[in-house]
Amino acid sequence: MAQVYDHGGGVRSIEVPIPDNPLGHTLVYVVDTDRGPVLVDTGWDDPASWDTLAEGLAACGTAPAEIHGVVITHHHPDHHGLSGKVREASGAWIAMHAADAAIVRRTRATRPERWFSYMADKLTAAGAPEAHVSPLRAARRPRSLPGFSPAAPDREIVPGELLDLPGRRLRAIWTPGHTPGHVCLHLEEEHPARLPGHGRLFSGDHLLPGITPHIGLYEDPDDTTVTDPLGDYLASLERVGRLAPAEILPAHQHAFTDAPARVRELLTHHETRLTDLLTLLAAPLTPWQLAERMEWNRPWDQIPYGSRNIAIAEAEAHLRRLVKLGRAEAVAGSEPVAYVAV
Ligand SMILES: [Zn+2]
Numbered sequence: 001m002a003q004v005y006d007h008g009g010g011v012r013s014i015e016v017p018i019p020d021n022p023l024g025h026t027l028v029y030v031v032d033t034d035r036g037p038v039l040v041d042t043g044w045d046d047p048a049s050w051d052t053l054a055e056g057l058a059a060c061g062t063a064p065a066e067i068h069g070v071v072i073t074h075h076h077p078d079h080h081g082l083s084g085k086v087r088e089a090s091g092a093w094i095a096m097h098a099a100d101a102a103i104v105r106r107t108r109a110t111r112p113e114r115w116f117s118y119m120a121d122k123l124t125a126a127g128a129p130e131a132h133v134s135p136l137r138a139a140r141r142p143r144s145l146p147g148f149s150p151a152a153p154d155r156e157i158v159p160g161e162l163l164d165l166p167g168r169r170l171r172a173i174w175t176p177g178h179t180p181g182h183v184c185l186h187l188e189e190e191h192p193a194r195l196p197g198h199g200r201l202f203s204g205d206h207l208l209p210g211i212t213p214h215i216g217l218y219e220d221p222d223d224t225t226v227t228d229p230l231g232d233y234l235a236s237l238e239r240v241g242r243l244a245p246a247e248i249l250p251a252h253q254h255a256f257t258d259a260p261a262r263v264r265e266l267l268t269h270h271e272t273r274l275t276d277l278l279t280l281l282a283a284p285l286t287p288w289q290l291a292e293r294m295e296w297n298r299p300w301d302q303i304p305y306g307s308r309n310i311a312i313a314e315a316e317a318h319l320r321r322l323v324k325l326g327r328a329e330a331v332a333g334s335e336p337v338a339y340v341a342v
């Protein structure tokens with residue numbers, strides 16, 4: 001049975017399961033418009049998830065074939081996975097920010113082998129031991145890899161503009177950090193229960209009530225720009241805090257209020273983490289060595305392979321922020337490059 005929740009004012013959510021994932025589900029929002037329902041995100045591409053989405057839509061009095069449009073907060077497969085199927089069933093448009101649409105296009109065009117060799121080079125440069133890197137060098141095209149043929153969007157979400165949702169006011173707020181093209185969507189309408197604040201905000205993975213979203217690197221085999229995703233994220237958080245929406249409708253967990261308080265918690269969390277890292281960087285460390293010493297939800301030797309790669313990217317994002325703030329620097333001539341507090 002699909003779990004459906006009525007948020008009032010023509011907005012409902014459906015819990016669409018993410019198989020084998022501790023997050024459990026993605027909240028797919030169904031927004032009524034004058035031309036039919038519009039979805040905010042679609043959920044993981046899996047037969048059971050699709051069935052749940054269809055059941056949930058039936059409980060909302062509609063069906064996949066009735067969907068008018070799909071608005072995607074960011075390209076991750078737990079958000080964009082089922083978009084192609086929804087479009088096939090209904091002819092709906094799919095809208096996404098240009099930066100994430102570029103990732104989708106690249107993912108569709110890039111052979112997995114190229115991706116594996118890019119990752120292997122990157123991990124070597126971060127100081128990963130050969131035992132960690134060699135499986136990637138040996139990897140060949142897998143039979144199927146989720147997320148390697150995401151649906152190409154057909155509309156661009158332009159920051160600051162109202163989306164084309166007949167009868168509704170939904171404005172795109174660009175919130176890069178978790179991905180370069182992550183957007184939050186501000187429903188500029190009075191809260192149905194008249195809660196104080198400014199409208200409601202579909203926050204995707206940007207602002208969640210009980211989880212800190214992963215901030216890694218904007219992995220791009222074709223781009224050598226030194227981006228600062230953590231800096232982007234912190235700036236985007238402040239932006240959303242200033243909006244002061246009456247209620248946050250996130251893509252995981254549950255709806256909540258007092259966005260500014262949650263924003264403050266997250267800013268404090270990251271400031272504490274950066275300060276802790278500076279302590280670790282009293283002696284030079286490679287990103288790999290830093291990740292080994294950082295605090296995770298379990299000891300480093302118990303972190304599975306894929307999660308370690310995510311952890312390295314998170315360590316690198318923090319290092320970039322510290323370098324940009326002038327609080328750490330690369331040790332000249334070190335290979336792989338090591339960083340030290342200044
Ligand atoms: Zn995500």
Ligand SMILES: [Zn+2]
Binds near residue numbers: 076078079205251252
């Ligand atoms: Zn997510």
